[in-house]
Amino acid sequence: MMFLLLVFLFTLIIIVALIYNSFISKKNMAEKAFATIDVMLKKRFDLIPGLVETVKGYAKHERETLEKLIEIRATSTKNISNDEKIRLGIESAPLMTKLLALSENYPDLKANQNFLNLQKNLTEIEEQISAARRAYNAAVTDFNNSCEMFPGNLFAMLFGFNKKSLFSITEDEKINKHLNF
Numbered sequence: 001m002m003f004l005l006l007v008f009l010f011t012l013i014i015i016v017a018l019i020y021n022s023f024i025s026k027k028n029m030a031e032k033a034f035a036t037i038d039v040m041l042k043k044r045f046d047l048i049p050g051l052v053e054t055v056k057g058y059a060k061h062e063r064e065t066l067e068k069l070i071e072i073r074a075t076s077t078k079n080i081s082n083d084e085k086i087r088l089g090i091e092s093a094p095l096m097t098k099l100l101a102l103s104e105n106y107p108d109l110k111a112n113q114n115f116l117n118l119q120k121n122l123t124e125i126e127e128q129i130s131a132a133r134r135a136y137n138a139a140v141t142d143f144n145n146s147c148e149m150f151p152g153n154l155f156a157m158l159f160g161f162n163k164k165s166l167f168s169i170t171e172d173e174k175i176n177k178h179l180n181f
Contacts, residue, residue: 019155026143030164033136034082037167040129041076041089044096047122048073054115055099062102069095086167089129096122133167140164 052066072092076085100119103110110116144163147156156162 016155019152020159023143023146023152023156023159023161026139026146027161027164030136030139030143033132033139036132037089037129037136038082038085040125040132041085043125044089044092044122044129045073045076047118047125048092048096050114051096051099051118051122054112054118055102055109062099065095065098069099093126137166140166 048069052069055062056066069092072088072095076088080088100122103115103119143161146152147161147163
């Protein structure tokens with residue numbers, strides 16, 4: 001009888017450990033996916049100085065856009081929260097679009113090799129950011145499902161795991177906008 005009790009307790013401990021490790025693994029996958037978004041946003045922010053310098057001579061009347069982009073980049077280099085990083089990424093996207101759309105009004109800018117290279121790099125980074133967002137949301141959905149589904153929800157409460165927020169866009173970003181290069 002004592003042997004059966006020990007086997008039962010050992011099995012229970014193993015099951016709890018496996019479930020706990022599963023939560024840790026899923027949480028870490030979500031954090032890794034967010035880190036990828038963070039890296040892509042950093043790449044985007046690193047393009048800003050070159051883009052601003054290239055456009056500066058052509059678009060003096062776009063000073064406000066240029067200054068706002070420089071301010072966003074400066075903020076992005078500080079030690080800020082993940083939510084703040086996401087906000088800056090969302091805030092910078094339409095400004096970058098506006099800046100790149102200027103090439104339509106300035107044929108010389110449109111032909112500038114540096115500007116064309118920056119456009120190409122930005123397009124690639126935007127695609128990578130989009131893919132990273134999808135991966136993050138998939139990882140968070142997996143983690144959240146574990147936190148909400150039985151019996152995982154009981155263990156999530158026991159171990160203090162809470163749902164994570166999905167990466168979502170603002171209403172303004174839902175409007176279909178196209179870049180014209």
